[in-house]
Amino acid sequence: MQRVKKIFRLVHLFVWLLFTSLVSLQLRTDDPSIWLPLTTGFILTCLYVFYSHFYLLTLHSGQKRNREYFQKLAAIFFTGPLPFVILHPKTSGTWDLFLGYYPVSLLTMVPIFLFLSWLARVTETLVLNTIRKEQLEKQAAETELHYLKSQINPHFLFNTLNNIHTLVYKQAPTAPEAVLRLASLMRYMIYESNAPTVPLTREINYLQDYIGLQQLRYKNSPVVDLAIDGTPETCEIAPLLLIHLLENAYKHSPARLEPGAIKVRVEIKADSLTFQIQNPNGTHQKKMEVEEPGGIGLTNVQKRLQLQYPEQHRLEIHNTGETFGVNLEINGTHAHVHERETQLLHH
Known part of the structure; x- marks a missing residue:
């Protein structure tokens, strides 16, 4: 089981490194002068939204979605764009910037990475539960086999x-x-x-x-x-x-x-x-x-x-x-x- 979890961590690391490389390459092509802060803000927003929701789903795994879950989800949803807005290089901190970039980030990046984190959590849970079930079946079969042989x-x-x-x-x-x-x-x-x-x-x-x-x-x-x-x-x-x-x-x-x-x-x-x-x-x-x-x-x-x-x-x-x-x-x-x-x- 620990080996499977380690594989998942390596997959996460590889995907994020690949995603960061593609984003930085694209932003550097568009505007070489601001690509670094723009990339940093964008990736931090994606990481924050993804893993906050991922941890929240892990915390409430096997439970019905209660009021506490939806309150924390709302907090993640509305605070998700902040790293991107704060680190954006154009007149950062102004009200016009906030009104310009915050709604766009809120309606684009945040829902996408909330969904991706849910998909990743569901996939990992499904794989781990399948392995646990196979291990339990194997233990049960080994117990039955030992009983049959010992008769x-x-x-x-x-x-x-x-x-x-x-x-x-x-x-x-x-x-x-x-x-x-x-x-x-x-x-x-x-x-x-x-x-x-x-x-x-x-x-x-x-x-x-x-x-x-x-x-x-x-x-x-x-x-x-x-x-x-x-x-x-x-x-x-x-x-x-x-x-x-x-x-x-x-x-x-x-x-x-x-x-x-x-x-x-x-x-x-x-x-x-x-x-x-x-x-x-x-x-x-x-x-x-x-x-x-x-x-x-x-x-x-x-x-x-x-x-x-x-x-x-x-x-x-x-x-x-x-x-x-x-x-x-x-x-x-x-x-x-x-x-x-x-x-x-x-x-």
Whole structure:
């Protein structure tokens, strides 16, 4: 905000210097003998009228025009021509001079610069209010985005801790690996996900840690078939975005899953990312929505996509009754091109 105000001050300075130069050049051409006092009086009158009214409008900004405002405006209006009349070189101070130049100045210069000062004040107020509104919208969007990212399904954490406790109690050889996966997962959620974007490789590692911990619930072969096509190192993505789709796939699948029942496909192209996931529908739940408190649903993903990838994504949902699928395509994910700050404009 201070930077914008500084720019306005520089604009004022530049305009007045340019205006003074043009006036002095014209008056010097007309009459070289009196151009300096004439220019001084004219510019002082313009400055006085302009900035007196400008300050008056600033003083009464956001208020209804009351009696005090109009009294001060009248004072500016009638005293505005005085610098020009006083400094005029021809028989200054005489009554004839006053009667000759005062009405002319009163009816020409004063109204013009009163209007220009009002126009400048309105323009600056409009620009500053627009910037303030955008800043407030950005803060609100950042707060909402932080809230959406911080939503963690407590059931997953509780179940994972219980599963690790069981492994430790049984002294299973997979217990240390499970602890490391949980530590990596929590570190990513708490520390690494604060950036607007992260390397896709890190997000995929996070998904793999999540899959590994979920696999503790199943005794058979891995129930998730994860395939990656392309080079993840060339992409960046908003953190903690894909995990919600994977979490919902687990939540709404049957209790018993065959190996490879949940299919996850990641495809990286020149400047886009496609994420596809498909899971069998559970017999007790046909809708892909989280209804339990603290859960993460597709609404979360949709809101984040609107905030972070406006007009740069496509989200398709397919429900055949037996299977549920989500196809997400995000454009502008190339690591060397995609150096974005979070986009928080309203669309």
